[in-house]
Amino acid sequence: MEFKSLTNIETSFKQIRLYALLFVCLCIVVCGFALWQSYAFAQAQREKVYVLDGGKSLMLALSQDVALNRPVEAREHIRRFHELFFTLSPDKQAIENNMKRAFDISDKSTYDYYKDLAEKGYYNRIISGNIQQRIEIDSILCDFDTHPYDVHTYARQFIIRSSNITERTLVTTCRLQNSVRSDNNPQGFVLENFRVLENRDISTKKR
Numbered sequence: 001m002e003f004k005s006l007t008n009i010e011t012s013f014k015q016i017r018l019y020a021l022l023f024v025c026l027c028i029v030v031c032g033f034a035l036w037q038s039y040a041f042a043q044a045q046r047e048k049v050y051v052l053d054g055g056k057s058l059m060l061a062l063s064q065d066v067a068l069n070r071p072v073e074a075r076e077h078i079r080r081f082h083e084l085f086f087t088l089s090p091d092k093q094a095i096e097n098n099m100k101r102a103f104d105i106s107d108k109s110t111y112d113y114y115k116d117l118a119e120k121g122y123y124n125r126i127i128s129g130n131i132q133q134r135i136e137i138d139s140i141l142c143d144f145d146t147h148p149y150d151v152h153t154y155a156r157q158f159i160i161r162s163s164n165i166t167e168r169t170l171v172t173t174c175r176l177q178n179s180v181r182s183d184n185n186p187q188g189f190v191l192e193n194f195r196v197l198e199n200r201d202i203s204t205k206k207r
Helices: 002-046 066-086 092-104 108-119 122-128
Strands: 048-053 057-062 132-143 149-160 164-178 189-206
Touching: 066 092, 066 108, 066 132, 066 149, 066 164, 066 189, 092 108, 092 122, 108 122, 108 189, 149 189
Parallel strands: none
Antiparallel strands: 048 057, 132 149, 149 164, 164 189
């Protein structure tokens, strides 16, 4: 009878030890899950920025990885450069202002192209002939697999005279180099090795 009692005590002790071990394991799992959820919640909160709007109300702004927006910023950088460089009016000051802003986001290759056109009297003819010039971007192809990024731009150029409108096809190529963001260069790129591959008349319509 005494041996049976000892056997029951030993069995009960093993069960209690097993339950205790299971309880400890459960506590470890619960604590680990709670820590993981706390970290995830803290990470999500760090991505939120609250901005005070005029001292009256709070607006929520979400942060994200800067690299996710680089393709969009690259295309906008290319689009902005072409608009500045190829949109012209018969005003010398306006042309110079546009060119200065285009040079701020590009390297010397664009300045060399501008000087070549200036020496050929291109801008003087724009001014003397009272000619307007504008550009429409059709597509921008960027290769983001390697840096600097190779870019091809396809656009249409419109030469607007008092008597007619000439439409031209424009194809350019360049490379984009990552750079420091500034007020003059908000996208943080520098346009390099700019070249015009094609620029020819498509049609001319009388006004």
